[in-house]
Amino acid sequence: MDLSGRTIAITGASSGIGEATALACAAAGAAVALGARREDRIVALAQRIEDDGGRAIALQTDVTDERQARAFVEHAYEHLGALDGLVNNAGVMLLGPVAGAPTAEWRRMVEVNLLGLLYCTHAALPVMLEAGRGDVVNISSVAGRLASAGAAVYNMTKFGVGAFSEALRQEVTAQGIRVTIVEPGAVTTELQSHNRPEVQEIIAKRVTDMTPLAADDIARAVVYALAQPQHVAVNEVLVRPTDQVR
DSSP: OOOTTOEEEEESTTSHHHHHHHHHHHHTTOEEEEEESOHHHHHHHHHHHHHTTOOEEEEEOOTTSHHHHHHHHHHHHHHHSOOOEEEEOOOOOOOOOSTTOOHHHHHHHIIIIIIIHHHHHHHHHHHHHHHTOEEEEEEOOGGGTSOOTTOHHHHHHHHHHHHHHHHHHHHHGGGTEEEEEEEEOSBOSGGGGGSOHHHHHHHHHHTTTSOOBOHHHHHHHHHHHHTSOTTOOOOEEEEOOTTOOO
16 A cells, blocks of 8 residues: 555544554655644654654644634645645544533534534645545544434534535545545544543443454555545445444
8 A cells, every 4th residue: 555655634643543544644655744732742743753764744733723724734735745635533522412411512523523624625625626636534433324322413423524525525526536434433542531431431331342443443444545546436434343233
């Protein structure tokens, strides 16, 4: 899976799937722009990639701020000299029943999972359309296919990512832009730790009887889609642990 000469911008690159995707893309030969709020982490990651002979730039970014999201894409293009791919990975998963839920959690998920993805994509499209090629990879979830009690608003955001991705694909595929949605099942990342303690307990019980995926497993799926010949578009990749039933 060769990405030599490609330039890939990745949001949510400070940990988990974003960090793993940055490392995998760099290992495949791509130059990477790393976007995340935690500047210290992406600076360290960029240094790690460069120490290994790759090329990386760290750009502190909060994708929920439209100006910052646009600046991330523009600076990635300016510093790397091109923008061949955008991986919209930044996301939050705040679970729990609708009744009694802190509505601030809903706003946070809508802002990150939907608006952040929209802002970055909107900024990247003109560059890709002018080049006549490019990849937009949106990291969704199996929760964007199957709704479950206790995940209603998270489901809503991820179903939205799926709908947006397919509509966008129809708009830009004839112009050479490939749109891919990657839907992980249970993955061991920091996402679970952002939940309230009582919700974390429920999550822990659900994954007790399965072997969750690692972030690297999803990163390989992303690189697989990016590395296909230009005439091949991998539009949807669902990756679940073998022993995950739903």
